[in-house]
Amino acid sequence: MVETTEIETKTETKTEAEAFEPFILGIFCNWCTYTGADQAGTSRMQRPPNLRIMRVMCSGRVEPEMIIEALRRGADGVLVGACHIGDCHYVNGNFKTVRRMPVLVNLIEQYGLNPNRLWLRHISASEGAELTEIVKEYVEILKKLGPNPLKKHK
Numbered sequence: 638m639v640e641t642t643e644i645e646t647k648t649e650t651k652t653e654a655e656a657f658e659p660f661i662l663g664i665f666c667n668w669c670t671y672t673g674a675d676q677a678g679t680s681r682m683q684r685p686p687n688l689r690i691m692r693v694m695c696s697g698r699v700e701p702e703m704i705i706e707a708l709r710r711g712a713d714g715v716l717v718g719a720c721h722i723g724d725c726h727y728v729n730g731n732f733k734t735v736r737r738m739p740v741l742v743n744l745i746e747q748y749g750l751n752p753n754r755l756w757l758r759h760i761s762a763s764e765g766a767e768l769t770e771i772v773k774e775y776v777e778i779l780k781k782l783g784p785n786p787l788k789k790h791k
């Protein structure tokens with residue numbers, strides 16, 4: 638009888654984990670990743686519904702507070718989308734982002750969060766298919782991580 642109960646509990650837990658659908662906030666540069674997302678949409682590529690997009694004019698405009706606030710409010714992951722190096726419309730905005738990211742990853746680790754809760758990816762306007770694959774990969778990784786633990790403290 639005890640064994641059956643343990644099996645049921647494990648099965649229930651697995652089902653809960655499988656049912657978990659992570660919420661991803663995408664903060665995308667207008668000129669590249671946002672346009673890539675638009676291109677993926679007009680090409681009718683199937684993207685997981687887990688992503689909500691916030692558009693900024695340049696990834697260099699992504700303030701640390703935006704990321705911290707998104708995670709604090711319960712986003713399971715934050716995906717920053719930037720132009721490829723050398724393609725930034727504001728010359729060096731994405732260089733600043735690249736330099737800022739390790740600091741932010743370090744900061745969220747100090748909050749007790751897994752570093753995979755924050756991703757930076759360089760995705761151009763013509764890479765809608767790549768964006769779709771990146772989002773699918775991110776969803777799978779976040780499913781394995783489980784819900785953002787900060788959600789419990791809201």
Ligand code: FES
Nearest residue numbers: 666695720725726
């Ligand atoms: S304009 Fe896209 S990262 Fe700066």
